[in-house]
Each structure stands twice: as structure tokens, then as C-alpha cells.
Amino acid sequence: xxxxxxxxxxxxxxxxxxxxxxxxxxxxxxxxxxxxxxxxxxxxxxxxxxxxxxxxxxxxxxxxxxxxxxxxxxxxxxxxxxxxxxxxxxxxxxxxxxxxxxxxxxxxxxxxxxxxxxxxxxxxxxxxxxxxxxxxxxxxxxxxxxxxxxxxxxxxxxxxxxxxxxxxxxxxxxxxxxxxxxxxxxxxxxxxxxxxxxxxxxxxxxxxxxxxxxxxxxxxxxxxxxxxxxxx
Numbered sequence: 482x483x484x485x486x487x488x489x490x491x492x493x494x495x496x497x498x499x500x501x502x503x504x505x506x507x508x509x510x511x512x513x514x515x516x517x518x519x520x521x522x523x524x525x526x527x528x529x530x531x532x533x534x535x536x537x538x539x540x541x542x543x544x545x546x547x548x549x550x551x552x553x554x555x556x557x558x559x560x561x562x563x564x565x566x567x568x569x570x571x572x573x574x575x576x577x578x579x580x581x582x583x584x585x586x587x588x589x590x591x592x593x594x595x596x597x598x599x600x601x602x603x604x605x606x607x608x609x610x611x612x613x614x615x616x617x618x619x620x621x622x623x624x625x626x627x628x629x630x631x632x633x634x635x636x637x638x639x640x641x642x643x644x645x646x647x648x649x650x651x652x653x654x655x656x657x658x659x660x661x662x663x664x665x666x667x668x669x670x671x672x673x674x675x676x677x678x679x680x681x682x683x684x685x686x687x688x689x690x691x692x693x694x695x696x697x698x699x700x701x702x703x704x705x706x707x708x709x710x711x712x713x
């Protein structure tokens with residue numbers, strides 16, 4: 482849901498991992514993109530028991546075709562992770578890794594993140610404003626404080642997968658929230674990405690989403706309409 486755990490909960494999670502002898506996998510590729518507040522410390526940075534496996538990818542924060550990611554593992558797992566990595570394939574290009582290393586060392590990556598944070602912040606602001614203006618109280622926004630996505634929650638009578646399939650035919654890509662649930666009562670809504678959407682396209686995209694949601698609601702509430710399939 483894009484919610485950031487409180488400091489208390491984060492330390493409780495680390496204490497649980499230490500007591501249980503378990504590891505936490507922390508996927509932290511977009512933590513630098515926080516809006517309104519400073520980036521928060523990673524779990525890996527707070528960990529004193531080496532129970533956190535920290536992962537990230539440059540394919541999200543630079544560009545997809547770079548195909549470079551990274552992982553920070555506890556010292557006692559380094560040999561095993563290295564062996565598995567070498568067994569999987571021949572590893573990414575050493576030349577590409579060297580160039581990226583220089584790019585980071587010379588400060589270009591930090592400047593890139595700073596520039597993109599401003600761009601994403603504007604896109605996020607426009608998206609939130611348009612959702613609130615066009616939908617009003619019909620939905621609730623969650624997870625808009627950081628990252629490149631936010632979640633829009635609707636009434637459980639909505640069928641988000643059905644709407645997402647229809648939207649795709651109109652070239653509007655929606656990620657149905659219910660796909661992230663296991664069980665018979667998934668929450669209904671959408672995970673909306675704004676990282677690759679120009680500001681000028683956002684109002685029209687939200688308007689199209691509203692028409693799709695309104696059309697689906699009217700169809701299901703019309704006389705004689707079939708009862709919704711709750712099994713999905």
C-alpha cells in the first residue's frame with residue numbers, strides 16, 4: 482500500500498528477525514524519491530545483527546536497458562550468493578559496471594536523482610490533484626508520500642481486473658490492486674505509476690479512468706444485471 486513503517490515498527494521487525502534467525506529482504510530502489518520529507522534510513526542501515534538482505538536496481542532509477550542491479554548481503558552469506566550468481570549466467574558486462582561505478586563516484590548519479598525527484602514530485606502532485614478533483618470522495622489515495630507509484634482504493638463492489646482489461650484496449654495501463662491479494666476478499670483499486678507519464682497527459686488519463694469506473698458501476702447497478710462473480 483506504499484505505507485512507511487514507523488521507527489518503532491521498523492526496530493520491532495529487526496528484533497523479530499534476529500530472534501527468529503530469519504532474514505528480511507529489503508527492496509529499496511526508490512527510497513530516494515520522497516516528497517515533502519527527507520529520505521528515511523534503510524532497514525539495512527539500522528540492522529546491527531546482519532539479518533537484512535538489501536536489494537535495488539538501476540533499471541528503475543536510470544533506464545531499463547541498463548540491466549544492472551545490486552544486492553548487499555550479510556558477510557556470512559556472501560560466498561553462497563556469489564556461487565549462485567555465477568551459476569545462473571555469465572553476469573552483467575564488466576564494462577557497463579565500470580562505467581556506472583565512475584558515474585556514481587564522480588557525483589553524476591546523485592545529481593540525476595536530485596533532478597528526477599523534482600520531476601516525479603510534480604507528476605505525483607498533478608496526479609493526486611486530478612484524482613481528488615475528478616473522483617472526490619469516491620476513492621482514497623494511499624502511499625503518495627514516496628516512490629513512483631500510488632494506490633487508489635475503491636469500494637469493494639468495483640471489479641478492478643475487469644476495468645484494467647478494458648482500459649488496456651484504450652492504451653491506459655492499470656495495475657489491479659486485487660492481483661496483489663491472496664484470498665476471497667481482495668481490496669479493489671489500482672496501483673498507478675507516474676514515473677513515465679508526462680504532466681500534460683495525466684488529467685486525460687485520470688478522466689479516462691473515471692469514465693471506465695463510472696461505466697462499470699452503472700453496468701453493475703442497472704436493473705437485471707447479473708450478480709458479480711466473487712470468486713475471480
